[in-house]
Amino acid sequence: MSEELVDIRLTVNDVVHALRVPARRLLSDALRHDLGLTGTHVGCEHGVCGACTVLVDGRPMRSCLMFAVSAVDTEITTVEGLAEDDGSPEGRLGPVQQAFVECHGLQCGFCTPGFLTTITAGLKHNPEPTEDEAREMIAGNLCRCTGYANIVRSVLRAAEIASERP
Amino acid sequence: MTTKLFGERVPRVEDQRFLRGKGRYVDDVLVGPGAGGVLHAAVLRSPHAHARIVDIDVSDVLDIDGVHLVWTHDDLSGAMAEPLPLLIPHPQLTHGRTQYALAKDEVNYVGEAIAFVVADDRYLAEDAVGRIKVSYEFLPPVVGLDGARGAEHLVHEDVPGNVAARLEQENGDARAAIASAPHTLSLDLTVERSASTPLEGRGTVARWDPDTGRMTVWTSTQTSTGVRAAIAAKLGMDLGQVDVVTPDVGGGFGVKINHPWPEELLVPLAARTLGRVVKFTEDRREHFISAAHERGQQHQVEVGYDDDGRILGLDVRFWHDNGAYTPYGLIVPIITSTQLLGPYKPGAYRVVFESLYTNTVMVTPYRGAGRPQGCYVMERTMDAIAAALGKDRTEVRSANFIQPDEFPYDHGLIFQDGRELEYDSGDYPASLDKLKALVGWDEFPAFREEMARERRRVGIGLACYVEGTGVGPYEGAHVHIETSGKVKVATGLTTQGQGHATVFAQIVADALGVGFENVEVVTGDTRRMPYAVGTFASRAAVMSGSAIHLAALRTREKVLRIAADALEASEDDLEIVDGVVSVKGTPDGTASIDLGTVAVLSNPLRYAFDEASKAATQFTVGDPGKPPVAEDDEPGLEGRDFYSPERSTFASGMHAVIVETDPDTAEIKILKYAVVHDCGRLINPMIVEGQIQGGVAQGVGGALYERMAYDESGQLVNASFMDFLMPYVTEVPAHIDIDHLETPSPLNPLGIKGAGEAGVIPSAAVFASAIEDAEAPYHPGLGITAMPISPSELFELRQAHPPVEPVETKESS
Numbered sequence A: 001m002s003e004e005l006v007d008i009r010l011t012v013n014d015v016v017h018a019l020r021v022p023a024r025r026l027l028s029d030a031l032r033h034d035l036g037l038t039g040t041h042v043g044c045e046h047g048v049c050g051a052c053t054v055l056v057d058g059r060p061m062r063s064c065l066m067f068a069v070s071a072v073d074t075e076i077t078t079v080e081g082l083a084e085d086d087g088s089p090e091g092r093l094g095p096v097q098q099a100f101v102e103c104h105g106l107q108c109g110f111c112t113p114g115f116l117t118t119i120t121a122g123l124k125h126n127p128e129p130t131e132d133e134a135r136e137m138i139a140g141n142l143c144r145c146t147g148y149a150n151i152v153r154s155v156l157r158a159a160e161i162a163s164e165r166p
Numbered sequence B: 001m002t003t004k005l006f007g008e009r010v011p012r013v014e015d016q017r018f019l020r021g022k023g024r025y026v027d028d029v030l031v032g033p034g035a036g037g038v039l040h041a042a043v044l045r046s047p048h049a050h051a052r053i054v055d056i057d058v059s060d061v062l063d064i065d066g067v068h069l070v071w072t073h074d075d076l077s078g079a080m081a082e083p084l085p086l087l088i089p090h091p092q093l094t095h096g097r098t099q100y101a102l103a104k105d106e107v108n109y110v111g112e113a114i115a116f117v118v119a120d121d122r123y124l125a126e127d128a129v130g131r132i133k134v135s136y137e138f139l140p141p142v143v144g145l146d147g148a149r150g151a152e153h154l155v156h157e158d159v160p161g162n163v164a165a166r167l168e169q170e171n172g173d174a175r176a177a178i179a180s181a182p183h184t185l186s187l188d189l190t191v192e193r194s195a196s197t198p199l200e201g202r203g204t205v206a207r208w209d210p211d212t213g214r215m216t217v218w219t220s221t222q223t224s225t226g227v228r229a230a231i232a233a234k235l236g237m238d239l240g241q242v243d244v245v246t247p248d249v250g251g252g253f254g255v256k257i258n259h260p261w262p263e264e265l266l267v268p269l270a271a272r273t274l275g276r277v278v279k280f281t282e283d284r285r286e287h288f289i290s291a292a293h294e295r296g297q298q299h300q301v302e303v304g305y306d307d308d309g310r311i312l313g314l315d316v317r318f319w320h321d322n323g324a325y326t327p328y329g330l331i332v333p334i335i336t337s338t339q340l341l342g343p344y345k346p347g348a349y350r351v352v353f354e355s356l357y358t359n360t361v362m363v364t365p366y367r368g369a370g371r372p373q374g375c376y377v378m379e380r381t382m383d384a385i386a387a388a389l390g391k392d393r394t395e396v397r398s399a400n401f402i403q404p405d406e407f408p409y410d411h412g413l414i415f416q417d418g419r420e421l422e423y424d425s426g427d428y429p430a431s432l433d434k435l436k437a438l439v440g441w442d443e444f445p446a447f448r449e450e451m452a453r454e455r456r457r458v459g460i461g462l463a464c465y466v467e468g469t470g471v472g473p474y475e476g477a478h479v480h481i482e483t484s485g486k487v488k489v490a491t492g493l494t495t496q497g498q499g500h501a502t503v504f505a506q507i508v509a510d511a512l513g514v515g516f517e518n519v520e521v522v523t524g525d526t527r528r529m530p531y532a533v534g535t536f537a538s539r540a541a542v543m544s545g546s547a548i549h550l551a552a553l554r555t556r557e558k559v560l561r562i563a564a565d566a567l568e569a570s571e572d573d574l575e576i577v578d579g580v581v582s583v584k585g586t587p588d589g590t591a592s593i594d595l596g597t598v599a600v601l602s603n604p605l606r607y608a609f610d611e612a613s614k615a616a617t618q619f620t621v622g623d624p625g626k627p628p629v630a631e632d633d634e635p636g637l638e639g640r641d642f643y644s645p646e647r648s649t650f651a652s653g654m655h656a657v658i659v660e661t662d663p664d665t666a667e668i669k670i671l672k673y674a675v676v677h678d679c680g681r682l683i684n685p686m687i688v689e690g691q692i693q694g695g696v697a698q699g700v701g702g703a704l705y706e707r708m709a710y711d712e713s714g715q716l717v718n719a720s721f722m723d724f725l726m727p728y729v730t731e732v733p734a735h736i737d738i739d740h741l742e743t744p745s746p747l748n749p750l751g752i753k754g755a756g757e758a759g760v761i762p763s764a765a766v767f768a769s770a771i772e773d774a775e776a777p778y779h780p781g782l783g784i785t786a787m788p789i790s791p792s793e794l795f796e797l798r799q800a801h802p803p804v805e806p807v808e809t810k811e812s813s
Helices: A027-034 A095-102 A112-125 A131-137 A149-164 B015-019 B059-063 B122-130 B144-150 B174-179 B224-235 B262-274 B284-290 B331-339 B371-389 B393-400 B428-439 B444-453 B500-512 B540-567 B595-601 B685-705 B763-775 B791-800 B807-812
Strands: A005-012 A015-022 A053-056 A059-062 A075-077 B039-045 B051-057 B067-071 B113-119 B133-138 B163-171 B183-191 B203-209 B214-219 B242-245 B278-281 B297-305 B311-321 B349-356 B409-414 B420-423 B457-469 B475-481 B487-491 B519-523 B574-577 B580-583 B592-594 B638-643 B649-661 B668-678 B736-740
Touching: A005 A027, A015 A027, A053 A112, A059 A112, A095 A112, A095 A149, A095 B015, A112 A131, A112 A149, A112 B015, A131 A149, A149 B685, B039 B122, B039 B262, B039 B284, B051 B113, B059 B067, B067 B122, B067 B262, B113 B122, B113 B262, B144 B311, B144 B349, B163 B331, B163 B409, B174 B297, B174 B311, B174 B349, B183 B371, B203 B262, B214 B224, B214 B262, B224 B242, B224 B262, B262 B278, B297 B371, B311 B331, B311 B371, B331 B349, B331 B371, B331 B409, B331 B457, B371 B393, B371 B457, B371 B763, B393 B428, B393 B457, B428 B457, B428 B649, B428 B668, B428 B736, B444 B457, B444 B649, B457 B763, B475 B500, B475 B540, B475 B595, B487 B500, B487 B540, B500 B519, B500 B540, B540 B574, B540 B580, B540 B592, B540 B595, B540 B638, B580 B595, B592 B595, B649 B763, B668 B685, B685 B736, B685 B763, B763 B791
Parallel strands: A005 A075, B039 B278, B214 B242, B311 B349, B487 B519, B668 B736
Antiparallel strands: A005 A015, A053 A059, A053 A075, B039 B113, B051 B133, B067 B113, B163 B349, B183 B297, B203 B214, B203 B278, B297 B311, B409 B420, B457 B649, B475 B487, B475 B638, B574 B580, B580 B592, B649 B668
């Protein structure tokens, strides 16, 4: 007994990858284990914690609730794709990432990629959130370390940084 | 030494890695297209709380392509077939029991490991697990403390009454003091189970190298040296053959201090057996049912007090639910029994506890580790005394405080580390003054009236705690200045998000006079520092921080000795600034030497391979009349030292909360949360405040939302993040007001005390106090005696305490 495999192409952070996966392979596992993009973390595998959130065509999606085969013909952005090109090898931190540094928005860092992708999409939708809107923006992601206060501050600071950058 | 970075809000160095998705957690090790050949493990776990295993049939598994190995207990031999270690064998733990790596004959909780499968990927491994057939003979499960105390059924047939241990401590004659006290009261208080639930569960990866005969294990643990010793012992290897690396850890909160988990042994054994890399990554349900829980206890309090509310005698009995096994000994109940005293000095104190078996997940420390229960018991008692005497709750506390001139204060008890419970320093009256100002205690009655006019119910509560932090036995550190001038620091305890790479670099930068950016800190890697204990009990900053400070000073001594020789100056005249040693008071550039050059000089070489090493060959350096390395010296610019304190250092703090309870729905809303915190000198206030904010959020979860819901058959019915209500941002206070008091510890060179657990300790106590206060005008006699409390439970309490003449109606009519 062996599994049937499917040939797919995934576009992740503007790079196209050819993959051969079983139909049941989760997008989160394909990103992490097949492509080595381990920045996307898996915290619950039932869509509640939000750590595995990636952007699919710009919209936040739980990659643990998607099959890799259903992500073909989409543009996927993971945490590895959030830095901005400034000519340096690693690029400079994007506004949300930079805000997390300044506001101590992370501790163990495990939930962080899901917050970064969620907030990136949230600020596209609402570039000048109020504090209540900032809380609403992150209300679907779990963090066990920070108590969220500094993440809320990070959302507000990210909006400022984004508006300051050309 | 000019202190530059200690006490500063230095941004974290580890953030860059985490924010770019470059963290390396255990499941990230050896992945991706280039790392083919990693095998994945899955575990068959008991679906029953209590059963005898009659037969295990694995024959169907063998048909599945890609399955490499399936083990049950019968396949294990030698030490692996014996029970797992009883890590902390306290003498009073008369009936300690631990599980087997794979269950032998009997299972004692839902989730206990029965069979272990290794396959090409996790999907296939789980397919295989699903094909294993086990037949059971059911035994009656013991669930909950009532069941354990009743002892109608036994968890372990050779443990009478389900009692693992009974421990009693007494200072003075508490019962006599209560009998002769002017006033007495008694309370029954319970706390339910919760758990650490870090976002990253457990995980282990092992690689066996047959060419060198070495095992490398990556594991998500709070003690890499502990896991290393356990693997060596269980797999019959020399300690020197086993390296344990703790990579980035996605939260611990206590649960990862227990070790070795079955998988931490089975994974390396499978790697050695198969000659392949093997990985186990726990899923969320597995974490709920096969890691560890904490908090479940029942308490009975008898207290005698005088007209001022001063406690003359306190007698506490409690029952601790230790689950099915006791690998971590009696640490949690011992901490409850001792830390219950908080900042107070009762005239006499007796405590007795029983640690009891149930057919549920075992209990090991979770952030706070028994202190939240102790604080809850003591603070509920303080509130009850205040209510009985009609006094302000802060007044009763003040009457019982240990005063600032009474330190060191010996409680006459033995603490969790086997040492005296002796507080080193603190200023509790000053903390209370700060807290009252911060929360607006004296202004609250006016606020309550104002709210009542709007038909709103509000209440205020406070809770005080003392936390023994930085327990021994020791931690160590190694500091190495490389010829590049860069400083490499290693300490053996592990990191789970506390920012050790930042705060420890602050300490080194200050002690050595080097740039912060030139200091790199490694934690939890037994190859870099093989002597270590672990990260628990808020001990990392105190223990490793002190050890690193001492090791850096040793390194500095060596720097000055070599530099003095090279500069032909006295050591006393030298200073180190920005990595350059120079004679004080001389102009820049003259009479100076950088640390990299000092490192070159410290290691006389035979071979040159670059310009720096050319400068260190024996032809260039040294006095031909002396040995190149002096008799009492060593080559290399390194320093190593250890810190081993006589006893713990005691941090303290007080929280206050203002809550609003909905008159109709009993919904509980937080209006204001205030924290006064004293952890001695702060290395990095930004990080300490982050710890407090996180602790408070976790405490809110424990007080209002989180509980482990077992049904009568021992099934954990809420074993998912859907059903176990961990707070989102919407459940935690929007703002926490924090004020610090810095009472330095006299026990360590930096004057620091631990800060990691503090935020979570007073939560159950402070919310019980505030909710009871909110209800008091409307439902007299409504006492909060069971935590956590949900709106439904508050509603039921209201029903049981019919309202008096409703204040709201009167005011609104």
